[in-house]
Each structure stands twice: as structure tokens, then as C-alpha cells.
Amino acid sequence: DIQMTQSPSSLSASVGDRVTITCRASQTISRYLNWYQQKPGKAPKLLIYGASSLQSGVPSRFSGGGSGTDFNFTISSLQPEDFASYYCQQSYSNPGTFGQGTKVETK
Amino acid sequence: QLQLQESGPGLVKPSETLSLTCSVSGGSVSSSSYYWGWIRQPPGKGLEWIGNIYYNGKTYYNPSLNSRVTISADTSKNQFSLILTSVTAAETAFYFCVRKQVTIFGLIDYWGQGILVTVSS
Numbered sequence: 482d483i484q485m486t487q488s489p490s491s492l493s494a495s496v497g498d499r500v501t502i503t504c505r506a507s508q509t510i511s512r513y514l515n516w517y518q519q520k521p522g523k524a525p526k527l528l529i530y531g532a533s534s535l536q537s538g539v540p541s542r543f544s545g546g547g548s549g550t551d552f553n554f555t556i557s558s559l560q561p562e563d564f565a566s567y568y569c570q571q572s573y574s575n576p577g578t579f580g581q582g583t584k585v586e587t588k
Numbered sequence: 589q590l591q592l593q594e595s596g597p598g599l600v601k602p603s604e605t606l607s608l609t610c611s612v613s614g615g616s617v618s619s620s621s622y623y624w625g626w627i628r629q630p631p632g633k634g635l636e637w638i639g640n641i642y643y644n645g646k647t648y649y650n651p652s653l654n655s656r657v658t659i660s661a662d663t664s665k666n667q668f669s670l671i672l673t674s675v676t677a678a679e680t681a682f683y684f685c686v687r688k689q690v691t692i693f694g695l696i697d698y699w700g701q702g703i704l705v706t707v708s709s
Contacts, residue, residue, distance in 0.1 A: 482651075515695050524684055524699035525635070531693040568635060572694030576637040576650045 483507050483571050487580030493588040500556040502583045504569035507550075513573035514552045516545055519582075520565045528567075529554065559585070590614040592685045592700035599706050606672040606705055610685030615698075617661050617668055618643050623688040624668045626659065628681040629702075640688060641668055680707045 484507035494500050504514065512532040517525035527536045529545035532552055542557045556563055564587055569580040596608035610624070617624050625640030639649040641659045649657045653672065661668040670683070682702040689695050 513693050515693065517696075524702050525696075526699075527695055527697055530695040534693075536695075536697070570635075570696075572688075575648050576639075577688075577694065577696075578637065579635040581634045 482576060483510060483574060483578055485569055485571055485578050485580040487569050487583055489583060490581060491584040491586060493586050494559050495588045496559055496561055498559045498588075500559050500563075500585060502554045502567055502569075504547075504552045504554070504580050505550055506552075506571055506573075509549045510571045510573035512548050513571055514545070514547065515570045515572060516543075516554045517568045517570065518563075518565050519568065525568060556585075590687065590698045592687065592698055594683060594685050594700045594703040596703060596705070598704060599708065600675055601709050602676055602707055603674055606670070606675050606679070606683075606707075608670045608683055608685075608703065608705070610668050610670075610700060612666045612668070612687075615687070616663075617641075617666055618663050620644075621690055623648075623690060624659075624661065625686050625688055625696075626670045627684045627686055627696075627699075628679075629684070630678075630681045631704075638670065638672075638683075642690075675707045677707050679705075681705060 486505045514532045516529040519525040533545045545554045566582045566584045591613045593611045623640040626638040656673045658671040684702045685700040686696045687698040
């Protein structure tokens with residue numbers, strides 16, 4: 482299986498802050514990297530696919546980049562509704578493994 | 589708008605069989621554009637891909653579960669199902685049914701709300 486290492490596992494931030502999360506794959510996955518947001522008691526929601534493409538309806542403050550093995554996810558200006566957990570997932574090969582998640586908490 | 593809804597027992601005894609069904613509305617499990625799959629998440633922990641089924645009946649199972657898992661589809665009811673045998677307490681988790689694109693980077697664009705299955709005697 483391809484291992485996905487996500488960091489940090491948690492972070493504290495304030496509304497308006499710029500937040501960046503990184504994800505590293507154990508082998509090259511081209512741009513087959515997706516980002517999901519999960520709020521407590523809810524299913525994950527797709528935000529970014531193909532490393533940098535914004536899913537329809539997702540605010541433009543969310544962005545992603547990278548290719549190969551190293552990827553990043555950024556929230557340009559954190560909003561109150563963005564406090565949640567975020568997961569990267571590789572879809573290059575089965576099983577589509579996930580990072581361990583990053584919990585974004587209020588400072 | 590596609591909707592996925594999981595159903596099944598919320599409590600299963602250790603060593604017994606977990607059986608869940610996902611009902612699909614607003615779309616068809618017979619579409620060649622998607623895989624239909626299952627993902628689980630122990631409370632407070634990360635996400636694990638269990639497996640998926642394609643419209644032609646072809647399945648993929650996570651090798652960590654391979655010998656215990658079966659995913660099937662009933663096109664007449666527009667449903668797909670998960671069977672996991674010989675469960676242990678460590679498999680207490682939220683089980684989500686999902687739709688995964690065949691193309692478009694294999695993204696997962698729809699999730700069910702999830703169902704908590706507790707494995708306990």
C-alpha cells in the first residue's frame with residue numbers, strides 16, 4: 482500500500498489566518514491526490530481533487546498544489562466554518578489510502 | 589442530486605458477521621462511470637478503504653480484509669451491500685458508503701451519512 486504522511490496532526494489558528502497542511506506519499510502518485518474536510522459527526526466532503534482542482538461549489542480560499550510525492554493544502558483566510566479535520570487521499574492505486582488527518586482548532 | 593443511505597444493525601457480536609446495505613437514489617449502480625464502495629472510520633480515528641464494486645460486478649477488496657469481505661450489488665433495488673465476517677471489537681467504526689469516479693482522478697464525490705457499527709457482546 483502507498484503510505485500517506487500528513488502533517489501536522491493538529492494545529493491551532495485564528496479566523497483570518499493562513500493555514501497550510503502537507504501530505505507526503507511513500508511513492509510517486511503523479512497528481513492523484515485529493516483533499517477532504519470532515520466536521521464532527523459528518524461524512525467527509527471533497528474539497529480538492531487532482532492535487533489542485535477545486536471541487537464545484539467549494540470556496541476559492543481553499544487551494545492545493547504539488548505532484549509526485551509532496552503535496553500541500555492551503556486555506557488562505559480561515560473562516561469560522563473551516564474549523565474541522567482535513568484528510569489527504571491518494572487515488573493512484575488501490576487501496577486509496579488516506580493521511581492520518583489534521584485537526585484545525587481555534588487558538 | 590445523488591443520495592446514499594446506509595442501513596443495517598448497529599450492534600454485532602464478536603466473531604459474527606457485519607452486514608450493511610447502501611441504498612442509492614438520484615443515480616444508478618449500473619452506471620459505468622463510477623465505483624461504489626465502502627470506507628470505515630473508527631471513532632476519533634482515520635479513514636480506511638474497505639473495497640468497491642463496479643457495474644459489471646468486478647470487485648476490489650483491501651488486502652488487509654480480503655478473505656473476510658464481500659461487496660455485492662442488486663441492480664433491481666439500486667443497492668449495494670457489504671458483508672464482513674468474523675468481526676472483532678477493533679472493527680467498531682462508522683461505515684460509509686461512497687461513490688468514486690472511474691476517471692477524474694478517482695475522486696470520491698458522494699458519501700452516505702455513515703452508520704456506527706459497534707462490535708460488542
